[in-house]
Amino acid sequence: MKVQVRNLHKRFGKTVAVDNFTFSFDNGHVFGFVGPNGAGKTTTMRVIATLEEPTAGDVLINGVSVREEPEYARRMVGYVPDSLPAHNDVTVHEYLDFYGRAYGLQGAKRREAVGAVEEFTGVTGILDKHLKALSKGMKQRVTLGRALIHNPDVLILDEPAAGLDPRARVELRELLTVLATQNKAILISSHILTELTEICNGVVIVERGKLLASGTVAEVLKMSTPHRAFAIRVLGEPSVLVKELLQTPHVVSAREVGGEVLLELEGELSAGCDLLAVLVGKGFKIAEFKQSKANLEDIFMNVTKGGVQ
Amino acid sequence: MNFLTLSKWRTWEPNPIVVKELRQAVRSWAVTGVLLAFLCILFLVVVSHLLGQTIQSNANQALGRDIFQFLLPILSVVSFSFIPLYVGGRLMAERQEGNVDMLYITTLSAARIIRGKLLCGVYLTVLFFSVCAPFMVFTNLLRGIDLPTVFMLLVVAFLVSILSLQAAIFLSCLSTSRGLKLLVGFSGGGVMMALVGLMANFSYDLLREGAGSRLGAWNFWGPTLSLFFFGLLLFGFFHLGAIALISSPSANRALPLRSYVTGTWLVTLAVSLVWAVNESHTGPVVAWAAFTTGLLVLALLIAIAEGDDQSVRIRRTIPESGPKRALAFLFYSGTAGGLAWTVLLAATTIGATWVLTQSSVLDSMSPWLGGGRIRRASIKELSTIYLSATLLYVFAYSLFGLVIHRRFLAHRSPIVAAMIALALAALWAIVPNLVLLLFNKLSWDALQDRQLGNVFNVFVMTNHSSFPYHLIFALLLATLGVVLNLKWFFAQRRAFQPLPSEAQTVTPRPQS
The missing domain is CATH 3.30.70.100 (Alpha-Beta Plaits)
Known part of the structure; x- marks a missing residue:
């Protein structure tokens, strides 16, 4: 499994949000996606997650184009957005169960997958709670569970630690570390760079829609500090x-x-x-x-x- | 039914969208609140009528009918407006960019999402109907209405509400700005209110005479079944249109919709022919032409909003052989192909209408189909001009919309071309009348006078001798539009080629 971002462009009207991004990351890699606000991180992640169509360029996930075959690419991608669900009419279990169904899991297979995700993300104690009643940390776990329900090979996380208290951050980091050992290709954006340092073995640095550096931490380090x-x-x-x-x-x-x-x-x-x-x-x-x-x-x-x- | 189907039945699960939507609907204050309010209103209407009857000295022999005439509009308001608004509103919210549910990045197909939303709306409609039905059946005991009439009106109301629901789902899928969505919402609300009025009018007519006495007559079943048929076709158009709108932009979204409209065109032509012969009247053919014109205007606006870029996914499926490729050009996604397909269908429609209403073709067909001598519709000489002028005007606006978009707003979404076409039609209708207003010369007569270039004027003009002027002017406008777009059109036609095998950068689809 390899994620290849190729000459990616995305414009919104006259604003160039992403200008010719090219980078790649592989299985077992955790890539930090860093840059100031408005650098094009979220847009790039939304393109990889098939939520946005690129203006030009493409993203290939194991050779499958997100532009040409989004329906197939979706099977391989789990996406955690930077905003959290807050329904007051859906419980945690119902929410995860729905996504299990939406990803085509049926019967015992779905119950097994939902149970495994509930256990992995540690939400078994709050299954009957409505999403609106959850803390930010718990909502983040539910959102992570939703992204993992179909066991994707690629995980895209947009600011997953934003607004979390220190304990929730540590717990989230531990979950991501476990996921990295499960041979998933992970792209994670965050403003808290010290946190990324501990789990990332690669980095993509962007600013004002331009890609400044990408590669393993050693490669980028060599490039930035000769x-x-x-x-x-x-x-x-x-x-x-x-x-x-x-x-x-x-x-x-x-x-x-x-x-x-x-x-x-x-x-x-x-x-x-x-x-x-x-x-x-x-x-x-x-x-x-x-x-x-x-x-x-x-x-x-x-x-x-x-x-x- | 074979063993495979049976084994699949054992593992069948309901549409996830239905499960989710119904779970949320039963916990929603909007649905439960309206349901309770609906129940209370129905109860109050019946009780107030019964109380009113007890204090009157003369027994009302048609109390059931009087109550029913109150109950049906209440049911119509809820089922034609509230349920479509509820389902459409939720879908519109889910389609917004900031929505966190990310429904559209799951592996659910666009068709399953639309079917799920529709089914949820149908279940809610059934819920409201089941609340109202006992009250309606009760009116039968109070005299003045028979059960077939109650049943007939409930069926009609149910079918109209399903059509409204599907139309609302279609409109919610449009990816337009918030302002335009509001405009569409208000227009949709107006149409729904008009439907409530039509329903009340229809029920009033049916209640006066009763459905029972009409059930054996062709003059009841003919128009009823024809309306049902046209409604069904419109439902299919909205359903496929909604699926196309939320499908991936790289998919060949136009193919199912254009195939459906072409099929509809053929079937409705055949039905109208049979009906015209049966009725010995050209009216059904004129009605068919008017229905088709409306559908083609909609299809034309959709076609110019498609854009020129063809995805690798589409190009991979373009046939190699010339004739097959020419046919594919008409049906595959892309503005140029869409324009060619619409023009072809529109020209055939006008030609067929002219031949069937002006010549003796129907007369010669009539004995063969067992009909009598054909009478001409009173507007026969105008129908072809009306429809030709309308189609030519819309075609011209669309072509100008394309030119303006291509020259000045190329970086904007292709949907802007359709918006420009609509704006041109609106401006051409409004600006001359504004000028008249400024010079204090605007009157009803002035509006009904000849206003060349204004497509709406075709329908309000009283001086029939001016119609040919409209036709000639529309033809000139369309010709100018064609000249301005000719180079682009041929470039698009030349570019419609299968993808060379060496240019395929994308690996084959993974097996599901």
């Missing part, structure tokens, strides 16, 4: 070390931040080892020397310019 970053804790005055580093070959930058010295170095990992040897040789008492791992937040800040539309 130099290796290290953090050094030294016994003694860090400013002396900074002065020394700035005169050392291959060191692109060095600055003191909170008692640590952060530096950017050209070259491979071995260049870091060589630098450490040089510093020790020069008599610096190095207490800690580590390579800084950039998170999604760093990547996002490096790649985007802060524009909205």
Whole structure:
């Protein structure tokens, strides 16, 4: 199963919401879809979920075009929108049961699927409650259950953690981690980048309808920060070390931040080892020397310019 | 019935939409509230009549009929307006972009969704009818009305309410702006109220004479069955139209609808011919032509709103051979093909009407079908001109709508072309009269006078000698429209080609 977004364009009147997006993600991948408001995230997700028709370009899910064969693509996609249902005349069980029927599940197969989803999302204690009476976290679980009822291979989640309390967020993250281990291809958008860092192994960064970067976290990191970053804790005055580093070959930058010295170095990992040897040789008492791992937040800040539309 | 069908019957499950809609309807304050209010009103009407009778000295020999004449409009209002509004309103809300239910990304087919909505409406209609039926049957005990009449009127009211329901579902599926939806809603409401009035009028006529005495006569069953037949065909048009509207844009949405209209055209022509011979009158042929013209006007507006782009999915099914491809061009989704199909059908309709009403074809057919000498309808000499002028005007507006859309609003949805065509018709009807109003010259006579270019004027004009002017002007307008669209049309015709195998980027459909 592979999701391929190919030269996707979407216009609303004169506004270009999505301008030539091309990226792909595979089974077992959790891709974070990040960008400021109005960047085209929701529109792209709605196109993948067959809710919107692209102006140009296409999305192929295991080779099936969402544009040409939406009815078939739908069997492989589960979509969690950014808004939650609030019916006061439907209970949780009835809601999930309806979607089981709507996805063509019949009889015992449907009862089994609905039961499994209710158990997985942890809503078994609230099955007879009306949707309107549920908390946001519980509604989010029901919506996730709805998207999973037909056991799709691709899961599209639009801001699933928005408005949830810390406990609900942690629980949602745990559910997504389990889903990722079930070999599903997951695309998730969120403004809380630190949360995505923990579960994503890939990232798509967009801004003002333009795709800025996409790929695995390592690939995007390499693209956004071409130099290796290290953090050094030294016994003694860090400013002396900074002065020394700035005169050392291959060191692109060095600055003191909170008692640590952060530096950017050209070259491979071995260049870091060589630098450490040089510093020790020069008599610096190095207490800690580590390579800084950039998170999604760093990547996002490096790649985007802060524009909205 | 074989074993396979029997085994499927064991696993049969109701339409999910029906299950969901009925679950929500029984918990809805709107449905239960209206049902209770309906019950109370029926009860009050009957009780107030009975109380009124007890204090009168003369016994009313037709009390049942009097009460029935109150009950039927109440039932009509609820079943022609409330239920279609309830079902249509819910469907419209589900079709909105921000709706969270995401019904349209499940694997439910468009046909199942429409059938589910319709069935839910039918169940609700049956519920309201079952509440009203005991009161209506009770009126039979109070004299003045016979049971066949009660039954007949209930059947008619039920059929009209199902047609209203299907029309409401069709309108709710239109993907237009909120303003236009409101306009359509108000117009639909007006039509429903008119239906209530017609129903009351029809029941008044039937109640005076009773249905029992008419049941054996052809002059009752002929028009009744014909109306039922036309209603059924209209129902089918709305049903298939609604399915087409919510189907995937990449699907060949026009094919079922155009096939249906073509089939309807043939069947209604045959029925009207038989009826004309049976009645020895050309009236049924004129009625057929008027019905077909209405249907073609609607089909023309739908055709120009389809757009030019043909999906890979459609192109994959375009036949290779020339003649088959030419036929497919008429029936496949696409504005150019839709225009060609409508023009072909419209020309055949006008030609057939002219031949059947003006020549002696029907006279020669009559003995063969066992009929007598054919009498001509009083409007025979005008019917062809009326319909030709109407179709030519609508065709011209549509062609201008297409040109304006293509030249100035190409980035907008193709539905804008149909809206421009409608706006042109409206402007041409309103602006000249506004000018007359400004110069204080607007009068009823002025409205009935010749106003070339105004399609509505064709129907209100009193001076029949001016009709040919309308026809010539409409023909000139349509010719200008054709000239402006000719290059585009031939480009579309040339582009209607099967997809080359090397260009197929999409993998074959997965097996279900």
